[in-house]
């Protein structure tokens with residue numbers, strides 16, 4: 234489903250700036266901080282299923298190729314603070330992503346690279362996904378993780394753990410092997426995203442007490458929910 238990128242971004246900007254004082258006076262209502270995490274990788278590796286598993290708590294009955302981006306969100310409480318994890322499930326197919334790519338990388342807080350453990354080609358594509366991140370000038374301190382999906386298909390595994398671990402080490406990323414389908418397999422999807430959420434929460438500066446720089450305020454009207462959120 235194609236989401237309205239402008240609406241997504243206005244939502245994000247509002248969320249990112251609203252914890253400070255609003256220009257023009259008056260205290261804004263208390264809001265959760267939102268962290269935007271993009272999930273990227275080849276088509277069919279299971280990005281939709283992973284994000285759905287985390288946000289809806291189950292494996293989707295059926296999926297279709299993502300067009301543009303699908304957007305899912307889940308609120309979690311970490312150390313007493315309620316934050317929102319906003320997952321951008323990006324399109325793996327080039328023809329469905331090219332008009333959206335610049336929106337994926339705007340204001341991003343973390344990146345999840347996904348490959349399919351039963352498809353070596355999806356593992357070999359990882360350098361080009363990393364290169365795409367580089368081209369969009371992602372800051373070095375933005376957390377990145379590597380996720381091998383479909384580990385439930387044991388007899389079909391083509392990407393050995395030691396090979397993936399070597400790649401992850403080379404690129405200074407933690408590696409998780411998981412299954413969106415079977416939550417009991419290896420690293421749990423829940424644990425993977427919660428680990429990332431903890432990392433983000435402790436790394437990102439709180440904006441509560443600082444008056445924001447006026448030039449940085451981009452408050453826009455509350456957007457209509459024009460994007461897909463299945464959870």
Ligand SMILES: Nc1nc2c(ncn2[C@@H]2O[C@H](COP(=O)(O)OP(=O)(O)OP(=O)(O)O)[C@@H](O)[C@H]2O)c(=O)[nH]1
Nearest residue numbers: 276277278279280281282296299325383412413414
């Ligand atoms: N066995 C198994 N199948 C999975 C798993 N995750 C996803 N699949 C299947 O893999 C196929 C592709 O899953 P999607 O989540 O749609 O893949 P995607 O990466 O979002 O694909 P694009 O939207 O084209 O980029 C579907 O048939 C899923 O049912 C998994 O953990 N185990």
